[in-house]
Amino acid sequence: MTNKPTTTLLVNPVAGRGKCARRYPAAAQSLRDAGIPCDVVVSQYPGHIAEMSSDLAARGHGTVIVCGGDGTVNEVASGIAGTETAVGIIPLGISNNFAADLGIGKDIGDACKIIARRQTIKTDLIRVNEDKLIVGTGCLGFEAEAVAFANARRKDKSRANPLGFMGGVLNVFSFQPKTVELRFNATRYFGEVLVVTFSPQLSPVRESASDSNLPAEGLNVSIVQFMPKWKLIRLFSSIRKKGTPEQKGISLHRTRAVHVQSLGPVRLYADGDFVASTPFRLQVIPKHLTVIANLGPA
Secondary structure (H helix, E strand, O other): OOOOOOEEEEEOOOHHHHHHHHHHHHHHHHHHHOOOOEEEEEOOOOOHHHHHHHHHHHOOOOEEEEEEOHHHHHHHHHHHOOOOOEEEEEEOOOOOHHHHHOOOOOOHHHHHHHHHHOOEEEEEEEEEOOOEEEOOOEEEEHHHHHHHHHHHHHHOOOOOOOOOHHHHHHHHHHOOOEEEEEEEOOEEEEEEEEEEEEEEOOOOOOOOHHHOOOOOOOEEEEEEEOOOHHHHHHHHHHHOOOOOOOEOOEEEEEEOEEEEEEOOOOEEEEOOEEEEEOOEEEEEEEEEEEEEOOOOOO
8 A cells, every 4th residue: 555645844933922833743633634644844943944845845745834824934935936836834823814815714623624625726926126025915114113013022032012913003103104106007106105015916715896996917006195093093904905995095006016115214024024125126926836725615
């Protein structure tokens, strides 16, 4: 009898403030219970997961499974993008937005069952300055400052951070709008913004009728202009989602590339981490990453 090929589970032990280190043995067992024998590799240093995933793809592995959050998924993507190797996600990070977009919740057993079904789609990625990749959503302005605040507090062990990212959101009352210029599709936007988000087209997993007036493919750009801060707080959760309805002060665009510069340096954050400072260029790479998604019963 032929044994099933073994899959590799890549683990980021610091993801989820150490939650991943505590729970990955249960994840490995759930994979085996779902009929997926796996070897476990625990990351030893920054970039290790990218190296391992690249090596596995080069050796022809059909699937790489990652245990971590958005930043860990980004590492895997940098190693397997453009190959036929698919990534399966067990979301155990602080931010698991990309997994949620794929219909994967936080229950380990359910995530392993989704991986076992191996329903795959190809998603777009965003290239930053011909260098880094963005898997999920990039942002500048207020939202980026909130991410930076949460990251700094996590790294400072001497300071409690009970609110995490939401603690950064509370800084909206002291946030000063950024003056930026965006050029795309022969369009130029110049003015003060509170938030600009950039996201690739993902998949049929989550569709929105509000996208109907935009081209079918490309990079989503949402610009939130200066507005009273109480209104921003009310809109905050919705503007982070793809397909936000267009309204006064918020404009939605779709393009293949966008150039961004600013008066003074403005930071771009994506997948939970710092990516670049202005000026920078973003370009969509269509169908460049194969992912396992929850598309319903097989």
